[in-house]
Amino acid sequence: MTHVLEARNLTRDYHIPGSLFKKARTVHAVKGVSFSVDQGKTLAIVGESGCGKSTLARIVTMIDPATSGEMLIDGAKVDIAKERLTPEMRQKVQIVFQNPYGTLNPRKKIGEILTEPLIINTSMKADDRRDKAMAMLKKVGLEEKHYGRYPHMFSGGQRQRVAIARALMLNPRLLVLDEPVSALDLSVQAQVLNLLADLQDEYQLTYVFISHDLSVVRYIADDVMVMYYGEAVEYGSREEVFSDPKHNYTRTLFAATPRADVDSIKARLARKNAA
Amino acid sequence: MSLFEIENLVVEFQTAAGPFRAVDGVSMKVNAGEVLAIVGESGSGKSVSMLAAMGLLPWTAKVTADTLRFNGIDLLGLSPSDRRKIVGKDIAMIFQEPIASLNPCFTVGFQIEEVLRIHLGLDKKARRARAIELFDLVGIPNPAERLGHFPHQMSGGQCQRVMIAIALSCNPKLLIADEPTTALDVTIQKQILDLLMRLQAEHGMGLIIITHNMGVVAETADRVIVQYKGRKIEEADVLSLFESPKSEYTRALLSALPDNATGDRLPTIAEFLSDDQIFAGAVR
Numbered sequence: 001m002t003h004v005l006e007a008r009n010l011t012r013d014y015h016i017p018g019s020l021f022k023k024a025r026t027v028h029a030v031k032g033v034s035f036s037v038d039q040g041k042t043l044a045i046v047g048e049s050g051c052g053k054s055t056l057a058r059i060v061t062m063i064d065p066a067t068s069g070e071m072l073i074d075g076a077k078v079d080i081a082k083e084r085l086t087p088e089m090r091q092k093v094q095i096v097f098q099n100p101y102g103t104l105n106p107r108k109k110i111g112e113i114l115t116e117p118l119i120i121n122t123s124m125k126a127d128d129r130r131d132k133a134m135a136m137l138k139k140v141g142l143e144e145k146h147y148g149r150y151p152h153m154f155s156g157g158q159r160q161r162v163a164i165a166r167a168l169m170l171n172p173r174l175l176v177l178d179e180p181v182s183a184l185d186l187s188v189q190a191q192v193l194n195l196l197a198d199l200q201d202e203y204q205l206t207y208v209f210i211s212h213d214l215s216v217v218r219y220i221a222d223d224v225m226v227m228y229y230g231e232a233v234e235y236g237s238r239e240e241v242f243s244d245p246k247h248n249y250t251r252t253l254f255a256a257t258p259r260a261d262v263d264s265i266k267a268r269l270a271r272k273n274a275a
Numbered sequence: 276m277s278l279f280e281i282e283n284l285v286v287e288f289q290t291a292a293g294p295f296r297a298v299d300g301v302s303m304k305v306n307a308g309e310v311l312a313i314v315g316e317s318g319s320g321k322s323v324s325m326l327a328a329m330g331l332l333p334w335t336a337k338v339t340a341d342t343l344r345f346n347g348i349d350l351l352g353l354s355p356s357d358r359r360k361i362v363g364k365d366i367a368m369i370f371q372e373p374i375a376s377l378n379p380c381f382t383v384g385f386q387i388e389e390v391l392r393i394h395l396g397l398d399k400k401a402r403r404a405r406a407i408e409l410f411d412l413v414g415i416p417n418p419a420e421r422l423g424h425f426p427h428q429m430s431g432g433q434c435q436r437v438m439i440a441i442a443l444s445c446n447p448k449l450l451i452a453d454e455p456t457t458a459l460d461v462t463i464q465k466q467i468l469d470l471l472m473r474l475q476a477e478h479g480m481g482l483i484i485i486t487h488n489m490g491v492v493a494e495t496a497d498r499v500i501v502q503y504k505g506r507k508i509e510e511a512d513v514l515s516l517f518e519s520p521k522s523e524y525t526r527a528l529l530s531a532l533p534d535n536a537t538g539d540r541l542p543t544i545a546e547f548l549s550d551d552q553i554f555a556g557a558v559r
Contacts, residue, residue, distance in 0.1 A: 048460035048461070048462055048463070049431070049460055156317070185316040185317055185487055186316065186487060186488075186489065186528060186531050186532065187316060187527070187528065187531050188316070189531070189533075190531040190533075190541035190542065193533070193541055194540050194541055197540065212460055212461055213461075214461070215490070215532065215533040215534045216533050218533065218534075219533035219541070220533075252462060253461060253462065255465075256461045256462045256464065256465035257461050257490070258461075258464075258465075258468075258488070258490025258491055258493060258494045259490060259493060259494070259534075260489045260490045260492070260493040260517065260529075260532055260534055260535075261493075261517070261534065262514070262517050262518050264493065264494075265493050265513055265514055265517055266514065268493075268494065269513075269514065275476070
């Protein structure tokens, strides 16, 4: 069986041009990362800001080309640096961004936001586009009456639902989720995570889930990749990574994650009283 | 006597659709050397109640309270200029977004020295020495050199340290931290929380941490207040809140933590609690 997404030794360099006072330099944002994801599975990519996880998301979504390395989607090699991206390819991968306040055009109605990908990538008729958008609204837990409203009339969680709906309009195989719940409240976060799980079951979607919240990752991921300064320092199944972290950075990350269970509170209070 | 006391605080905003009550009868007490966490979702009025206590809300907000007392001083009866002598000096606040709360037009050194000049009246030499001392205290490397940097030259974690240094500059008796680590990575969050807890213990400050992260509450607080839609739902010490939450809402909030997930789905609050059920257990 071919993987939905396979990456072999992907790298990405950014060249920063020099000026009179500064030398030109090269930033190696991603340094040789390999991974694969199967249909219906979730790969979580964890790391702190600046570790290259969003760059990787841009490569996978075919927004930026990789500097070197190979990327295969459904077994087909993709290199947007060499050839133009076809609408068929574009439909296979979609992305949901972190900040639902910044990614929806405030001057467009929800209906226009949802139908725009169809206008660009398909030759669907206006009536069909509208029907599809209506159906998708219901699918993500919104209502038909929301079709004609503007983004500012929605809460953060609802906006993230719209962003997810927009990404699903083209029936993608692979969905890249770039910190989809980190801007949301705890209870709303739970709703959106449930929605993502339901949609994955229904459409057999494959997720690349980028996050720095380990408790969310532990809940949603099948495989986990930990990135540190552009390198994948740890890659394995969720059980392997969480039960037996090999790299020092992964251990630091686990130690830094606040724990909300009763035993750790008791331990902390005991330490405090002793001091 | 408590260091900081609020009784029946009500904050209303005038909107086109009539008055909107952001905070509805909240009471709290903080003692010196105590860490109080206020938890709630966005819109629960946790930030607004603290801003109201500090007098930082715009004139469109109507603030009333039975008691609003800090260190024996009635904050409600003070003139704005008298209040400003306390706010920023004895009560200090750390805001949510460090990069947005620092002025991008001035160096961080200027911004910290401004506080020292206005509140403490130190001369130029003493100001600089104190600023370096404070930067050292919050763990900024090369403090003397860093004073000349602008906020955009520093990372988010460094900016948050600068904010903490500014807040601590006059040795406040009460520090209010409004989502101090929300914008930061977990490793940086750990450093900032450790720093706050260390400084709080060393200076014996009262500390109020506003957050929506249950993990942060578990790691820092002595006592916890849970707020929902401007009302206080529950108040308890941290262990009993996590061990045996009294209100339905707190229970729902805790079960929505991915850590506590059992099975495939996370329980969500809206699915099994209505507003009436949430408020049924509310305390005053």
